[in-house]
Amino acid sequence: MPGTVQSIERAATLLHAIVESGGQMGVTELAGAVGLPKTTTHGLLRTLLAVGFVEQDQRTGRYTLGAGLLGLGSHYLDANELRSRASNWADSLAARSGFAVRLGTPAGLQVVVVHHVFRPDDSPQELEVGSVLPAHATAVGKILLASRPAMARMLADTRLEALTPRTIADPAALLAELSTVRARGWAEQQGEYRMGLGGIAAPVHGPGGLVVGALGVSGPVEELFADAARPALRGMVVEAAAAVSRELAT
Amino acid sequence: MTERYVLAVDQGTTSTRSIVFDRAGRLVAVRQREHRQHFPRPGWVEHDPEEIWANTQLTAAQALRDVAASPGQVVALGIANQRETTVVWERATGRPLVRALVWQDTRTGPLVEELAARPEAALVRERTGLELAGYFAGPRLRWVLDNVRGARARAERGELLFGTMESWLVWNLTGGPDGGVHVTDVTNASRTLLMDVHRCRWDPELLDFFGVPAAMLPEIRPSVGVLGTATALPVPLPIGGTLGDQQAALFGQTCFAPGEAKCTYGTGSFLLQNTGTELVRSTHGLISTVAYQLAGEPVHYALEGSIAVTGALVQWLRDSLGLIGSAPEVETLARSVSDNGGCYVVPAFSGLLAPHWAGRARGLVAGLTSYVTKGHLARAVLEATGWQTRDVVRAMDADSRLPLTALRVDGGMTTNNLLMQFLADVLDSPVVRPMVGETVSLGAAYAAGLAVGVWSDTEALRRNWHRSAQWVPDPKRVAALDAAYPEWERAVQLSIAWGERP
Numbered sequence: 001m002p003g004t005v006q007s008i009e010r011a012a013t014l015l016h017a018i019v020e021s022g023g024q025m026g027v028t029e030l031a032g033a034v035g036l037p038k039t040t041t042h043g044l045l046r047t048l049l050a051v052g053f054v055e056q057d058q059r060t061g062r063y064t065l066g067a068g069l070l071g072l073g074s075h076y077l078d079a080n081e082l083r084s085r086a087s088n089w090a091d092s093l094a095a096r097s098g099f100a101v102r103l104g105t106p107a108g109l110q111v112v113v114v115h116h117v118f119r120p121d122d123s124p125q126e127l128e129v130g131s132v133l134p135a136h137a138t139a140v141g142k143i144l145l146a147s148r149p150a151m152a153r154m155l156a157d158t159r160l161e162a163l164t165p166r167t168i169a170d171p172a173a174l175l176a177e178l179s180t181v182r183a184r185g186w187a188e189q190q191g192e193y194r195m196g197l198g199g200i201a202a203p204v205h206g207p208g209g210l211v212v213g214a215l216g217v218s219g220p221v222e223e224l225f226a227d228a229a230r231p232a233l234r235g236m237v238v239e240a241a242a243a244v245s246r247e248l249a250t
Numbered sequence: 251m252t253e254r255y256v257l258a259v260d261q262g263t264t265s266t267r268s269i270v271f272d273r274a275g276r277l278v279a280v281r282q283r284e285h286r287q288h289f290p291r292p293g294w295v296e297h298d299p300e301e302i303w304a305n306t307q308l309t310a311a312q313a314l315r316d317v318a319a320s321p322g323q324v325v326a327l328g329i330a331n332q333r334e335t336t337v338v339w340e341r342a343t344g345r346p347l348v349r350a351l352v353w354q355d356t357r358t359g360p361l362v363e364e365l366a367a368r369p370e371a372a373l374v375r376e377r378t379g380l381e382l383a384g385y386f387a388g389p390r391l392r393w394v395l396d397n398v399r400g401a402r403a404r405a406e407r408g409e410l411l412f413g414t415m416e417s418w419l420v421w422n423l424t425g426g427p428d429g430g431v432h433v434t435d436v437t438n439a440s441r442t443l444l445m446d447v448h449r450c451r452w453d454p455e456l457l458d459f460f461g462v463p464a465a466m467l468p469e470i471r472p473s474v475g476v477l478g479t480a481t482a483l484p485v486p487l488p489i490g491g492t493l494g495d496q497q498a499a500l501f502g503q504t505c506f507a508p509g510e511a512k513c514t515y516g517t518g519s520f521l522l523q524n525t526g527t528e529l530v531r532s533t534h535g536l537i538s539t540v541a542y543q544l545a546g547e548p549v550h551y552a553l554e555g556s557i558a559v560t561g562a563l564v565q566w567l568r569d570s571l572g573l574i575g576s577a578p579e580v581e582t583l584a585r586s587v588s589d590n591g592g593c594y595v596v597p598a599f600s601g602l603l604a605p606h607w608a609g610r611a612r613g614l615v616a617g618l619t620s621y622v623t624k625g626h627l628a629r630a631v632l633e634a635t636g637w638q639t640r641d642v643v644r645a646m647d648a649d650s651r652l653p654l655t656a657l658r659v660d661g662g663m664t665t666n667n668l669l670m671q672f673l674a675d676v677l678d679s680p681v682v683r684p685m686v687g688e689t690v691s692l693g694a695a696y697a698a699g700l701a702v703g704v705w706s707d708t709e710a711l712r713r714n715w716h717r718s719a720q721w722v723p724d725p726k727r728v729a730a731l732d733a734a735y736p737e738w739e740r741a742v743q744l745s746i747a748w749g750e751r752p
Contacts, residue, residue, distance in 0.1 A: 078575075078576070078578060078579050078582050079582070080578040080579060080580075080581040080582050080665075080666070081576050081578040081579060083578065083665050083667075084577070084578035084662070084665040084666075087687060088277065088280070088687060088688070092276060092277050095274070095275075095277075095716070096276060115665075117685070117718045117719065118716075118720070120685050121716070122716055122717055127667075127719050127721065130667075
């Protein structure tokens, strides 16, 4: 049997030290507390920060446990429960926007569709609940990746498949796109998954604040991104996702 | 043109919801408040009418505030209500005489058996289109008159008023003791066992049969048409429509043509098929009921298959067995296995309604072996809803000769994909869910909006209907379920036989 992984052991020790410090230690004190060189400790902390397991006070430089770690243990949200709670708002988003709506959750390095509302034009459409979407090439996928740095980095380490000429297949470009998505709170894709089709999505937060899903609309690029409609549509998506988040908080 | 909105109140079994819709039939605001369920004795289920009235005022005011519309933009109020729930109150004070006897309450069982033994009992089915069963309002009213001291004499003197939930709310909304309008809509009246379903009038012989004084009855009105002004809301609104909840769902699903049908999946499930202006009498265990009536137009009828326990069985799995933490988790548990493992659950908790009408039947789990896990049980629980729907659809096909081409579904259970696919397979028919899942409230809003001209006619409403999801039958599963159906039927017969034990 192989031995234990040293860096994980060290990270765990560091997390214990952060809890014991009551959020009152910076990198120098923590290095002292766990008996590691400051450079090693700094590297570990930077990684933990990137995956959301610790947070750093910008002013004092001190560390606390991150929302990502708290979210891990606090609440598992059943996908069927999520669909049930989101249903009214997803319907309403489809009715108001005139586009098909999908609600996605992470499944490994991909996105699984847990809810799908048809585009309200009564054209023939098939229910896509349970189908899997590529995370790097869809708006719902980008939302989920933006909230999961570890998932994003692991995906960037694999070969990003160029599904169309517009797919972001370069890891650095993808990570840059994700930090934009994270900052502005919504994601777009224009023909990156299928030629001519686009999407707009926003995050759904669980009761603990963690992003548990992404709610988005999709349709032909020229309709979705027509200049006149664009801001209103984005507003509807962000609002609907926020409404589902509020529903989950009650 | 400025947007116009309609407020709908859905006074349901567990909660009261106030929902605002726009002209495109889209949900704009929703507020909900649950009320207490009282279970004073086994089989008794009661609601406090005053609590429900307070919740109606509260949620309506909140929803109106949420819309933040300018004055005059919300133009009408519509009401859909839990059917057959019986309220008796004092005309002078507005105080309920007793708590409301809820549609799930089975206390009138012995009374109904006694009434059914009388020679005139055949009159009931003939005049009302219903089965003589404790499920309907009339026997509950009779129970109150028999069991509350002085009630009968006071009712005869005109001091007491009877109504189903919409009557109670309309009376209070329009002023209560101070000039409140005492009316009921024809769909609710058709559920009392007291109305002649052909003429849509209280029937003197039925009133005699049940021993109900005419003085306490509300006036029967069309479902669509202004009843009065709701002055008890922050802004006075014309009350433009009232419908029993299942008829409201039929209306909200825009099933206006003969043959069109919907099934609402909630605590219980109710399949209604529009039969047009002709009353179709069932010979296969369905009931004939009023679907709706627009003021000045003929009454439209429906065949109804009422199933008492569907969603309630999932709640039982959650609350009584603790196998799941929330109702939607039943799908997760059911998907942990690929079939029912030979297990069938017949949820005859308080007898079976359509098409069996076996009040004494009791629930059972059949086919248990040591192979069966909680996953199989969860699957059998979901399948029970599908099998029961098949029983009702089969009866409907036999009665109406208008074969089902697609089933329009709504209600909370329609977010369960496993169940919806099972339905499509077990019925061998596409199952279609509309964009607005809140069809009960939507139907009430449509009725009220039609009355005040928000929509010109039922065709305008049809244009608002859109598909949000569709499940199509898988031929292989259809064949497998056809082969399994006799197993289910056997389980049902066993549950009926169990109730008939000496």
